[in-house]
Amino acid sequence: MALSEFEIIRRFFRRETPLRQDVVLGIGDDGAVVRVAEACDLVISTDTLASGVHFPADAEPSDIGFRALAVNLSDLAAMGAEPAWAILALSLPEAREAWLSGFARGFFSLADEASVQLIGGDITRGPLAITVSVYGSVPRGEALLRSGARPGDLIFVTGTLGDAAAALELDLKTAPAAHARALRQRLLRPIPRLIVGVGLRGVASSVIDVSDGLASDLGHIVEASGVGARIEVASLPLSEPLCDLVGRQQAWKLALSGGDDYELCFSAPAMRRALVTSLAHSSDCPITQIGVIQSEHGLRYMMPDGSLLTIARPGYRHF
Numbered sequence: 001m002a003l004s005e006f007e008i009i010r011r012f013f014r015r016e017t018p019l020r021q022d023v024v025l026g027i028g029d030d031g032a033v034v035r036v037a038e039a040c041d042l043v044i045s046t047d048t049l050a051s052g053v054h055f056p057a058d059a060e061p062s063d064i065g066f067r068a069l070a071v072n073l074s075d076l077a078a079m080g081a082e083p084a085w086a087i088l089a090l091s092l093p094e095a096r097e098a099w100l101s102g103f104a105r106g107f108f109s110l111a112d113e114a115s116v117q118l119i120g121g122d123i124t125r126g127p128l129a130i131t132v133s134v135y136g137s138v139p140r141g142e143a144l145l146r147s148g149a150r151p152g153d154l155i156f157v158t159g160t161l162g163d164a165a166a167a168l169e170l171d172l173k174t175a176p177a178a179h180a181r182a183l184r185q186r187l188l189r190p191i192p193r194l195i196v197g198v199g200l201r202g203v204a205s206s207v208i209d210v211s212d213g214l215a216s217d218l219g220h221i222v223e224a225s226g227v228g229a230r231i232e233v234a235s236l237p238l239s240e241p242l243c244d245l246v247g248r249q250q251a252w253k254l255a256l257s258g259g260d261d262y263e264l265c266f267s268a269p270a271m272r273r274a275l276v277t278s279l280a281h282s283s284d285c286p287i288t289q290i291g292v293i294q295s296e297h298g299l300r301y302m303m304p305d306g307s308l309l310t311i312a313r314p315g316y317r318h319f
């Protein structure tokens, strides 16, 4: 029997026990009501995942659910915000129970871990697409922007780069199973760097999450900040599976122009280097210095032999 949207909401998205005390009214009325902490700014972001564009139509529903929230939380991480609430708008070609329960499982596994409460949404019939909006908070005036990088600031990136792009672009059928699994996991289940994001308040001068590729996203930082940057290609953090599979040269290219890593790229004044190092320890997240902000506009990629690398394709663009 086909499920009505009210049954879908009740069975898959409305939960018995509220996760957060700051939700005055969650799912079920015309709107949600939340209590915003005094002395905080609200940080808001939204992202759509469309079938065939952001994931294949036959992707695991639990991975889709996880990823739809993860890419949004990554934006909050890049603002230094602590996430609190989410809204979920679903466009579905049909209401299939197995798909919905898998989707909800993936979505809530991350929501619970990040203490994010789903407080509302919408369901319509249409091509498969998922829009999530997220809301989080920062102490007043402390949101991290793209625009604060200054010449001399050091440039850092969390985790490793290029893994998700490798999973998307390479044929992994002949790769060792453990490598293939590790790289696919990076694409399907990106981990939003929320703890690092919060820890960067008062430390970073600019932050962005790497969704379209480092070259493209660092480009946004230098543009917004009115500066340029020099990147040491040999210092880009690469995973073992990636280097094993394609070698360092190819891995560098994937790291620079491949998207979907959802790591954080940020700048910080050189005098705060020790704070960055201690944040890497306390958050248990590797953070690597990859370059330096310069006053000369544009991005320069220095190869180990002193030559400049040119990037043919700076990152994914929809239009």
Ligand code: ADP
Binding pocket: 009, 013, 014, 026, 027, 028, 029, 030, 031, 032, 088, 089, 090, 118, 119, 120, 121, 122, 123
């Ligand atoms: P309205 O017709 O007033 O827009 P709906 O019937 O669309 O209300 O939704 C009823 C309630 O269920 C609302 O609180 C709405 O936020 C919530 N809701 C709808 N779809 C979803 C969803 N996919 N996930 C979570 N909550 C949802």
Ligand code: MG
Binding pocket: 121, 122, 123
């Ligand atoms: Mg509605």
